[in-house]
Amino acid sequence: MAIDYAAVFQALPGAVALLSVDLVFVDANLAFLSQAGRSRDQVVGRYLFDAFPANPGDPGASGARNLEASLRRVLLTREADTMALQRYDVESAERDGRWEERYWSPVNAPAFAPDGRIAVLIHRVEEVTELLRATGRAGGERNLEAELYSRMRELHQVNERLRKAHAREREVALALQRAMLPVPAPVGPHQVAVRYRPAVGSLNVCGDWYDLVRLVDGDRIAVAVGDVVGHGLEAAGVMGQLRSALSATSRVAKGPAQALEVLGRYAHSVEGAQSTSAVTVFIDWDHHTLTYSSAGHPPPVLLRGAGGADLLDRATDPPLDAAPEPRTRPEATVTFTEGDTLVLYTDGLIERRYQDIDTGLDRLVESLEAGRHITSPEALADAVLSDMLPAEGMTDDTALVVVRL
Structure with a gap:
């Protein structure tokens, strides 16, 4: 017997709505519409927080903010998220401007398309307002409803104080990031772009870094990116030490392999530097060569102006402190022509959960080849970041350096 799943969805005793990844209502069953006091026309096709805005008369209301944060977590982690009990007032369907105090128990989960993308978000919600009121009356003791309302108001006030404290903390973090990852100094007539994007929920500081260093002889620079495991101020502190050490070492090293070898020895003495990856490329415009070495880092890409793209993966070694004893690291050299482009990046640009890293590398090459006509x-x-990074944000930080050769 064929099952009409659309009819089953409408007949579900629980209140369920389906949302697009842009948080627009795709569908809602009868139980959901009944609990919300809305018709299908008032819900389906509308942005979630247009259909159900926060109560403007309650500046401390956090229900909408908490719900959006939960849905963003589901998009980011691709896993279900069970929310704590939420107060989320609803405007009366009969009287505009009148808001009814309501309490809900929500669960949000992803539903996947055959290609692995999130097709829709499942938003299951149970209203518990009447249950709380009934429980408060049945006890015959103190009014549970009044107690709950009081606790929720206190929670709103605490959330607001935390939000302001977090905003101040972000300001400090941004100042630290600007100090550690300044805009690089001009490198003669050569065009260079750098980008950094933090992970969702981080303080805007991380263990990813980039660096450009003018070398002492000839028309040469060293460009590098690296990635310290972890997020936050501790990882940023390790990043600052390693970035400064590599910058200094590159100025006196014979080549990138020696620079990473010395940096690896230094990393052994830095707490928190375990499993750090880095890649550095010495660009020589006098001889039109790129000499590179990688310590466990994804390969740079050389986008050829005449067509095609090469992964610079012929000098790859384990991360900085992986070997128990210092060892000579490999390096390789390739030639370039005027109009080629060199791209270095950290793994946040290409790695995704449930996706092979080779898929991310293929997508990066495709994005670069699609942007071959872009000379700046x-x-x-900007085009690469727009192509590669998900709209809902990343779980890992991303650094990107683009050099026009």
């Missing part, structure tokens, strides 16, 4: 490194960097 600034514009190309």
Whole structure:
């Protein structure tokens, strides 16, 4: 017997709505519409927080903010998220401007398309307002409803104080990031673009870094990116130490392999530097060569102006402190022509959960080849980030350097 799943969805005794990844209502069953006091026309096709805005008369209301945060977590982690009990007032369907105090128990979960993308978000919600009121009356003791309302108001006030404290903390973090990852100094006539994007929920500081160093002889620079495991101020502190050490070492090293070898020895003495990856490329415009070495880092890409793209993966070694004893690291050299583009990045640009890293590398090469006509490194960097990074944000930080050769 064929099952009409659309009819089953409408007949579900629980209140369920389906949302697009842009948080627009795709569908809602009868139980959901009944609990919300809305018709299908008032819900389906509308943005979630247009259909159900926060109560403007309660500046401390956090229900809408908490619900959006939960849905963003589901998009980011691709896993279900069970929310704590929420107060989320609803405007009366009969009287505009009148808001009814309501309490809900929500669960949000992803539903996947055959290609692995999130097709829709399932928003299951149970209203518990009447249950709380009934429980408060049945006890014959203190009014549970009044107690709950009081606790919720206190929670709103605490959330607001935390929000302000977090905003101040972000200001400090941004100042630290600007100090550690300044806009690089001009490198002669050469065009360079750098980008950094933090992970969702981080303080805007991380263990990813980039660096450009003018070398002492000839028309040469060293460009590098690296990635310290972890997020937050501790990882940023380790990042600052390693970035500064590599910057200094590159100025006196014979080549990138020696620079990473010395940095690896230094990393052994830095707490928190375990499993750090880095790649550095010495660009020589006098001889039109790129000499590179990688310590466990994704390969740079050389986008050829005449067509095609090469992964610079012939000098790859384990991360900085992986070997128990210092060892000579490999390096390789390739030639370039005027109009080629060199791209370095950290793994946040290409790695995704449930996806092979080779898929991410293929997508990056496709994005670069699609942007081959873009001559400005600034514009190309923006185009690549737009293509590669999900709209809902990343779980890992991303650094990107684009050099026009």
